[in-house]
Amino acid sequence: MIGRAVSRVDGPLKVTGGARYAYERQDFGRAAVGFILGASVAKGRIVRLDTAAAERAPGVLHVMTHWNAPAQGPRDGSLPDQFGRPWPVLQGERVSWFGQPVALVVAETFEQARSAAALIDAAYETEAGAFDLASHAHLAYAPRTAAVGLATDSVLGDLDAAMASADVTIDQNYTTPAHFAQPMEPQSCLAHWVGDDLHVRPSAQGVAGARMALARTIRIPRERVHVDTAFVGGGFGSKLRVHEEAVFAALAARVIARAVKVAQTRRQVFTITGRRPETIQRVRLAASRDGRLTGVGHDVNMQGTSREEFVEQTATVLRSLYAAPNRLTRHRVTDLDVGLGEAVRGPGELPGLLAVESAMDELAHELGLDPIELRILNEPERDPERNVPFSERRLVECMREGAARFGWSARAARPGSRREGDELIGIGMAAAIRMHFQGATRAAVHMGRDGRVVVRSDMTDIGTGTYTILAQVAADALGVPLARVTVELARSDLPPSPGSGGSWGASNSSNAVHRACESLKEKVFGSSNASGFGRADLTSVVSRRFPDGVEGEGSIVGMADDPNYRNFSQHTYGASFAEVAVNTVTGEVRLRRMLGVFAAGRIINSKTTRSQLLGGMIWGVSSALHEAAHVDPRYGNVVNGDLAEYVVPVHADIPAALEAVLLDGIDDKANPLGMKGVGELGVCGTGAAVANAVFNATGVRVRDFPITMDKLLAALPPAF
Template sequence: MTGKAVGTPMSRVEGRLKVTGGATYAAEHVIPGLVYGVIVSSTVSRGTITGIDTSKAMASPGVLRVLTDFTGVRLAFDSRQVNFFGQPVAIVVATSLEQAEHGASLVQMSYATQPGLTDIDAPAAVPQPAPGNPDYSRGDADAALHSAHTVVDNNFTILRENHNPMELGSTIAQWDGGKLTLWDKTQWVQGTQREVAAALRVAVEDVRIISPFVGGAFGSQGRTWEHQLLAAFAAREVGRPVKIVLTRKQMYTGTGYRPTSRQRVAIGADADGRISAIVHEARTETARYAPYAERLTELSGFMYGGPNARTQYRLVPLDVNLPTFMRGPGLSTGAFALESSVDQLAHELGIDPIELRLRNEPTVDESNDLPFSSRRLADCYRTGAQHFGWQQRSPVPRARKEGNLLIGMGMAVGAYHAFGSATDVLARIHADGTAEVFTATSDSGPGTYTSATQVAADALGLPTSRVRFTLGDSSLPRAPVHAGSQTMVSVGSAVFTACNALRDSIVRMAVVDPASPLHGVKPDDVSVDNGRLYVTADPGRGETYQQILGRRGWPSVDTTQVWEPGDVGSRFSSYSYGAVFAEVSVDESLGLVRIRRMFAAYDAGRVVSPKLAHSQALSGMIQGIGMSLLESTVLDHRDGRVVNANLADYLVPVNADVTELDAVFVNAEDTALDPIGVKGLGEVVMVGVPAAIANAVFNATGRRPLDLPITLEKML
């Protein structure tokens, strides 16, 4: 793939709209006759509703309805029971938001409670097999551990994390006869379309989801939640358009989270650092009413070569709301334990952490015996080490000190599965020489609007200013969920395919048209630049898209094409990779950990949009800082309440926490995976960051962090 746009550090095409307020988010659409719904949430974690007194709410000014019977909509749980603290149990609909909020405060609920189980470590919390995650084994890892020269064996804890994007969960629902339109915050417009249709028992084609802009999600809107379904249900019940916007507090129980985890990792190696065995056992919390499983132990099966490995992953059903995807789901969690253990192994053997990893670099994916479609992780090590100044690191903990500060350097590795899904794209050239490209993907922040525009522009031979990319509408051609780092592989490849097909069809029109200067030329001998088709060997001979369409009197010409990944997943092991480096300071008296600088080198395939890719890398580091040092969702296990469900007590990184961050990308296009050579970036930039920080803390202090977040009391 060649052209002028791909690889150019281009600013976001929708950037001006966003910074000037011109971008309309889900809750901002102006709908005539709109009324407001506020969800009343349960205050127990398990039990039965024995009574609901709505009289005071109904008598409150502006209140239109109080909905307490949800049998008209199919939810993920039995709404007749209380399954978790914060579960929707009623909806107050009023003519203003303030009236709905006041009415909701007047609804009185009574419960027959049962003992709730919300603690993953409680004796009654029984682990169960995780769907889609069978136990894995090669060789005899346990026996190899017993005979290894050096063994590290640790248990790790990571507390629950919530996403906390800027935009709250928001939905406006409007019925027109039997047809429903939702203006919604979602990462999967067509997935939401299908789930809403199923929940309300209507035809899929009678539901339309509109979501052109998403104000941050990080995975939280990768599935459909109860407030989205209840907005549609309430609108049908009251016969008016209804808007529901979750409060910040409700986000903690309404849109999922990264589940708390418990992990054991044991690694054995010989005296030269050759790994002979890896054992990785893990368990995470899930809702009792539905399973949520992650690929938590995946990296331990293939990241390092070795004859013996064993992984086991279990779920612990609790009386909590359902966890969900959060950036680098599963792999960010698993990498913390694995990469901390590899770092400890290197320390105990007296081998540099990078050298140890290079000695165990596999030639194939030993978990499935597949070749790598590409793996330039060694390049990431070398590039990152050179840029970061890794040679300045002392292997002896506590060797570097500045006043009362202990200084340490650490590194870790991240990887994330690269894959694609079937995608349809409509590409159209207008008679004025502009182009439009359509597909029903989303853009929650990584820059799909921009990167897809760049791919389309190069394929069509147009400047990006003459290409418009449209997304975020379920009525558009099929696209997968905007998650899992698959969007550029899937959507980008489909855009590439459709735009190439459209360009080639117009070339064929010209070469068979006696009136065209290109008549009789072989199609392969025609190039396109700036909207002009010309003979490659004779650039003076050609004409524009406008002239070709104008001669026919056509207002436009278009094509819809499908891209599918084929069998690449059964032939190759495909991952994006990264090597993350961190330098920290630890106050010896206070135990306070601060990030001084971070650097990362990534093998993410072809980088379509370097400016946005760099932004993604930095944002992944920042979220990794949050996971490492700040973020934890705290439950009161007496009733399942999230006690810090706000942005005052739930800490996220702010400017003072973020210092010198930078990243580079190695030249690593992967055309075995897809025609444009990309591998995905949004997830891998998070994986490995917490471990790199924890390893730097060990280098600074000599104390190995086994629990996240690394708070000051753990360092004292």
């Protein structure tokens, strides 16, 4: 059962429209509708907020502003559980970013709430703000840590000396824009109070975080918040925290004593929801003439805000990637008056590997070495900064397998040398590495007298396949058919998990479920022969001896409490290959084909895993060619804040010749099942593979992502 290409068990619901997402739930009768009004300035204070007309408008039930908003817990960036931090709304007359919510209108219908919100007369006293990173980069400061508690800096040896004495060096700046996760389901929440208990149907990647954040914001005990987020229409980091929609729904539902639902409009998802910070990255590589790295350096300056620190772990990607005696990696943050930074898929890895793996390609070109050979030459035996062994290390295998499958040997080493009509053709590759994380997780498994199995965890399925893979894990461990297993997820009355996000959900919850199954078997058979039984044995013993069925509980500890994390450097690996055609007349880049080869330990479901990797690879393509949030440096607003102007890949951008290959394996140092995650892995390095293919096609190196026509066209050779 483990490893099989099982179709999603929630597939029939999703293809028939039967899966109900937050805003669609009908749990509390007909809900009133809230509509958020955002500030039309980026920095300043509210000097007028006249809600009289809105309050008189047909159907309006309540208008909430900073004058009448209930007291809430203050924002507190020092709380270690980042996703459970309070998210207070309407905290006074200050405006700190463009689109900051200044009012909520609640009405009987959406049309009424929206039109009443437009009747609010708001005026602001504006102040000059700082909106673009480049002209404020000199104000950067060193944060205490990067995200996930990772070190701000790492220093080994003397990089400056290595750069000064090296045969060949690369010292380049790369820039990446702000990105927005933009899941297809906008951030939404339905809330209802029963006495002092708050019932919410948010769209959340983690139940525990949403519960804690709402409890702290609303100021009620955590036990009085009841969360259910059975279906989540994508998250990609942007639903790790609840936002204004959830807090507003909860506050308003209490005020009007009725269920309230609030969804961000798509344009609000570009202002209220956080962003991946814009970066300026300097990559330095020092190498001997034969291609051995003597020094590596990665300096990242990213935008932040003074409201709450978020330090994407962008400068960590090089720390375990290549061997070199002299090393320097540093995170710096420049506070601007923009929306909060938040995790967006491939946090750190996406922008970091775009820069680092582009630089490695530049070095290979300088040295006249094959890019894969350069990477193999600098393959470390142990983690080069922590000096511990790797739990497993399969980067070279990924590159070699990918090279053979993709036809890498056909690559023309000289850029710009392959031409087909008006098009220049090139291929490129990049390496991928992604830290594996582990979070404390519990699960329960129950087998009834009738042999039916129920798996319970508050873990979410945000499209990741959790419903399916946990059924597979339980069916495998208990020896029952998949159809006998029901998986209940994403409710706060179920055993807690850290949720989906950071590529750890599958492995956290699968291991907890696996152990719960072991514990169940132990209860049935005793500890002596928990293994070595037949399917008939377990179900028949349970049906004979356990009239109420039998329950097992299992857990996995967090990485800080797991000696394997101290003793081993744990990662997933990959290598991606891309072929592009660049039109010399228009500068348009078209992806022709792409391959990723990945190693992520044991795979529970080869079908859903491949899908997640392909999706990640397309995110990588997008980071190279498409996605960028453009902030007006005068007014601080995102000028392309919708799905027409914020360009994400559509069908026509992605060729059918896209493949993800998984190397078989088990990482026995990682956890009992030997598995790791893939949610981020497909994103890692894939953008650089595309960028390197563009260089191979044209000889033009664009270091300001994304590589758009305007940046390429000026540097391209004449078309004829």
